[in-house]
Amino acid sequence: MPANLTPQYREAEQRYREAITAEEKYAALKEMFALIPKHKGTEKMQADIKKKISRLEKEMKQKPKTPISRREKMYNISKQGAGQIGLLGAANSAKSSLFFALTGTDTVIASWPYSTSHPVVGMIQFQNIQFQLIDMPPMIREHTEPWQWGILRNADVVLAVFAADSDPETQIQAIIEKITEYHLDNVLWVTTKIDRLPDGKLPRFSVEAQFTSPLQLVGIDELSVAIFDALNIVRVYTKQPGKNADMNDPVILKKGSVLLDAAYHLHKDFAENLKYARLWNSEHEGLRVARDYVMQDGDIVEFHIR
Numbered sequence: 626m627p628a629n630l631t632p633q634y635r636e637a638e639q640r641y642r643e644a645i646t647a648e649e650k651y652a653a654l655k656e657m658f659a660l661i662p663k664h665k666g667t668e669k670m671q672a673d674i675k676k677k678i679s680r681l682e683k684e685m686k687q688k689p690k691t692p693i694s695r696r697e698k699m700y701n702i703s704k705q706g707a708g709q710i711g712l713l714g715a716a717n718s719a720k721s722s723l724f725f726a727l728t729g730t731d732t733v734i735a736s737w738p739y740s741t742s743h744p745v746v747g748m749i750q751f752q753n754i755q756f757q758l759i760d761m762p763p764m765i766r767e768h769t770e771p772w773q774w775g776i777l778r779n780a781d782v783v784l785a786v787f788a789a790d791s792d793p794e795t796q797i798q799a800i801i802e803k804i805t806e807y808h809l810d811n812v813l814w815v816t817t818k819i820d821r822l823p824d825g826k827l828p829r830f831s832v833e834a835q836f837t838s839p840l841q842l843v844g845i846d847e848l849s850v851a852i853f854d855a856l857n858i859v860r861v862y863t864k865q866p867g868k869n870a871d872m873n874d875p876v877i878l879k880k881g882s883v884l885l886d887a888a889y890h891l892h893k894d895f896a897e898n899l900k901y902a903r904l905w906n907s908e909h910e911g912l913r914v915a916r917d918y919v920m921q922d923g924d925i926v927e928f929h930i931r
């Protein structure tokens with residue numbers, strides 16, 4: 626059943642994703658709960674919002690309200706591209722090597738453990754879109770600063786990285802503890818250095834992970850696909866009557882977004898005056914669709930307004 630979320634709801638959701646402090650997140654969640662249409666199709670989402678609200682209430686009770694430190698502000702990395710991805714893992718787990726393999730951007734890769742001391746940002750090219758990747762200092766079994774967790778909490782996806790060749794289960798457990806402690810939502814597990822596994826057999830871990838060797842560039846394209854999937858987004862293209870769509874300039878929407886959301890994304894007036902749209906994709910050629918049509922990745926739409 627389509628959720629029929631309103632543009633106002635989407636705005637609150639956007640504010641939630643961009644919020645850094647618990648207080649900001651709390652305010653955005655309250656708004657989301659007030660704005661979400663209350664029907665069967667949104668029951669799961671409603672429960673999810675409530676869960677997040679009560680978690681934050683607990684968290685805020687525990688620690689006194691503090692103003693955002695300058696540092697925290699400094700490291701609020703503004704989002705670019707179709708999604709922001711953060712790296713989480715122990716020293717030497719090959720985070721920086723993965724960063725380089727995915728983005729082609731330089732960061733410090735070294736055999737000494739504390740080579741990355743501050744966040745480094747680069748872009749991953751995935752087909753016709755880009756994701757923003759943030760390399761982080763080691764944050765597992767280390768002293769960490771709140772702003773570091775702020776960055777990961779603000780990211781759309783966190784890559785939880787562990788090296789396949791050095792006591793992987795211990796690394797996994799240590800990462801899980803932190804994920805739980807800091808309420809990181811959207812985690813994608815990645816194991817590295819699979820070239821170092823004896824007899825080349827891929828082991829089974831207690832978590833389902835993407836297998837990679839950043840040094841030998843194995844599993845990197847597959848990882849990009851997994852990141853795209855984890856982002857839960859769809860690419861929609863718009864066209865004008867009688868013209869072709871620009872396939873290099875998709876509108877990025879959350880999975881589950883409806884036609885009205887896409888129209889709103891283009892222009893508020895557009896959404897308000899929307900009559901119907903025509904749809905092109907692998908199955909349809911100009912099919913007339915209504916405002917509650919759920920957009921699919923690759924859809925091309927032609928809007929007709931009053």
Ligand SMILES: Nc1nc2c(ncn2[C@@H]2O[C@H](COP(=O)(O)OP(=O)(O)O)[C@@H](O)[C@H]2O)c(=O)[nH]1
Pocket residue numbers: 714715716717718719720721722723733734735736737738740741763817818819820821837838839840841
């Ligand atoms: N064998 C092997 N070593 C790797 C691989 N990727 C990275 N390394 C090495 O692991 C060490 C730590 O890498 P780095 O990316 O700096 O780890 P970080 O501390 O997590 O950022 C370096 O010596 C890398 O050369 C890989 O795929 N295979």
Ligand SMILES: [Mg+2]
Pocket residue numbers: 720721722733734740741761762
């Ligand atoms: Mg590093």
